[in-house]
Every structure is written in C-alpha cells, then in structure tokens.
Amino acid sequence: MNKDWAEKNKRMQSLIGKEVSYREGIDVLVDLRKDLFGQITSIVNTYPTEAFYQMPFAGDEGYHSKTLVYSMWHVFRIEDIAAHTLIAQDSQVLFTDSWLEKTKSPIITTGNELKGAEITHFSEQLNVKAVYEYCRTVMNSTNAMLQKLEYRDLKRKYTDTDRERLINSCCVSRDEDAYWLIDYWCGKDLRGLIRMPFSRHWIMHIEAMCRIKNKLCQNARKGVDPIAYCGLSCNHCFLKDWCGGCRTAYNTCSYVTCSPDGKCPNASCCKGKGMDGCWECQELNNCQKGFYSTENVNAIKAMALFIRKYGKKELAAVLNKLHQQFEFRKIQEILGEDLEKGLAILEQNT
Ligand code: SF4
Ligand code: SF4
Secondary structure, three states: OOHHHHHHHHHHHHHHOOHHHHHHHHHHHHHHHHHHHHHHHHHHHHOOHHHHHOOOOOOOOOHHHOOHHHHHHHHHHHHHHHHHHHHHOOOOHHHOOOHHHHHOOOOOOOOOOOOOHHHHHHHHHOOHHHHHHHHHHHHHHHHHHHHHOOHHHHHOOOOHHHHHHHHHHOOOOOOHHHHHHHHHHHOOOHHHHHHHHHHHHHHHHHHHHHHHHHHHHHHHHOOOOOEOOOOOEHHHOOOOOOOOOOOOOOOOOHHHHHOOOOOOHHHHHHHHHOOOOHHHOOOHHHOOOHHHOOOOOOHHHHHHHHHHHHOHHHHHHHHHHHHHHOOOOOOHHHHOOOHHHHHHHHHHOO
8 A cells, every 4th residue: 555645544543533633633534535636636637538448457356457437436436425325414416516417427326336348338438527527526525524523423323224225325236246335334333434435445446546557558658669759768767667658648757747738848849840859850959848948957858969879779778788887766867967978978888
C-alpha cells in the first residue's frame, strides 16, 4: 500500500476512535480522500479515453483486473449507496441532476456482478468525464455528511428495516458476487463504514488504477521510438514506468501533467513542424520552449544537439554507458547546466 496513504489511513482510524480526537480524525479522513481523488483527477486529465476501457490484467484475480472507469464507477456507487440509502436515508447522488443520463450507465448497481468481457462492454458505454464528475459530486456530498456526524453517531447500527431499504433500492444486484454487500454493510456500525467504503476501499481501488495505467503505458511504449521529441531518452528516464512516452497517446511527461492544455510544448511544436525531434530544427540553439525554457537546465538541449551530430542510436549507447558508470536519476546530474560542457561530456563517452 502507498506509504503516505497507509499512514494517513492508520492515523485517521486511531483519531476517530476517541471522542477527544474524533473531529481531527474526520479532517484527516477528508484530507486523505482529497489526496486519493487527486490521483483520479490526474489519470482522467492525462490519459486518452481508450485507456479507460482497457483491461491489461484481464483474467487476473484482484482489483487491478478491472478497467479504469469501472473502478471509478464501482467505488463511488458503493459510496453513494452506503452514504445516502443506508446512512442519510435520502436520495442518492446518481438520481439527482440527471447523473444516470449524463454518465450513460446502463446499470444503477455497483457493478460487482459484472465479469470479464462484461466489464469492458460496460466501460465502453460510459461517458468517462461525466463519470468523473459524478464521482466528484459523490465525494463532496459524503465529505459534507462526514463533517456533520458526531462522535456518538459512530456506534449507530443497522437493522432489518435498513436492509429492506437497501434491497428495495435495487442498487445491489442479486448476483452472489454483489448481494453479500448488503449483509456486509448492515453488519457494520457507522465507524466500520467509515473504515471501509469511505477510506480503505478507495485506497485499494485507486492503487489498482495506478497499476492499470502504468501497465497501459508500458504496453503503449512497445515498438515505439524511445527518443522523445526534446532529446530525452524514454528508456533511460526515471518516469519510464508510468509514462507511455511522447510518441504515444499515453504521454505523462512533466510538461503534459503541468501544462494547462495537457500538452508538451516541444512535442506539439515538432509535430506541428512535421519534425522527428528538435534536433532537426534550425531554432534549436536559441529555443526557449518547454524543456528548453530558462528554468530548465541545458542538459536536455545538449542531448538534442548530440543527436543532431551523431544520431539517436549513438545517444542511447552513451546513456547506457553513463548509467553503467554512475548512479543518477536525472541527466542534468551528470551533464550539469552548461550546454557546451554537457555536449562535451556526451562526446567524451562515445
Ligand atoms: S517523461 Fe519524457 S522522456 Fe520520460 S518517458 Fe515520458 S516522454 Fe519519455
Ligand atoms: S522551435 Fe524549439 S520546440 Fe519547436 S521544434 Fe524547434 S527546437 Fe523544438
């Protein structure tokens, strides 16, 4: 489990267990949920729509064997049902503001009953952005509910009437892989619900989503030119496990994740000019775009200049050599900040 998330979750559980620290515990929980949701936001903002329907671990056992959008749907349907039908006894978010129509979901259930290809088929029907907005609305609604709860509410237990209400909502499938949820929820007190559907369940599925997207990136990079438009080498990059590279739709390089338009300036510029990389450009020496901007060091531009003189294969060979000799994450740790000196270091290692 992600260390930060695990620690925050543990701390929250301990704090909500005592009246004196209960309020602080709820604040930690809301903060943890904010961190976790940030991961979903980053995935939704960065990955292509097709990524949300893929099952790179199909056939495996475990949360990672689903799709990205199924995971989102499942986590927030469970939360919506538990928060509203079971705890607050009011209307679920899904049935307000036309969320069912907007998400284009063919089901109102948690999705536990779906298997294999059914999950893919279901995922393909969903509007990913609308599902994301639905998830966000559920999160905000639950956060507001959590903040209104008092310590004494945590011991609240659920009865046969609550069970009937859940059954009558038809939001939990009668399939044996889903129906157990009703007994599971009703067997817990409110503190138990906080500990699973509202926190730990998120962590487990969001970690699985990270596994799925990393695998999609690795798959996307297979057979693709590993030299980035700017001159970096994806095969030698410290982000390679979770970036598909800028020559694929799974590009999550730093500029893509930070730019408001989600695009790398160097990759966009090269594509616009029909160039294989910045080394083909007359403006390279004076260019200040993206990875060549003043706040960046000159090491990446030195690599583009090296490619211009010697080619991409030679750069890969030099980087292999440097990685055998030195321990480093970023190439600037070896090439330094000076363009000429950086180029000279590369040339000395040919
Ligand atoms: S961050 Fe850039 S160099 Fe690194 S893997 Fe992604 S595209 Fe390639
Ligand atoms: S202008 Fe800059 S970013 Fe654009 S292709 Fe030329 S060197 Fe690359």
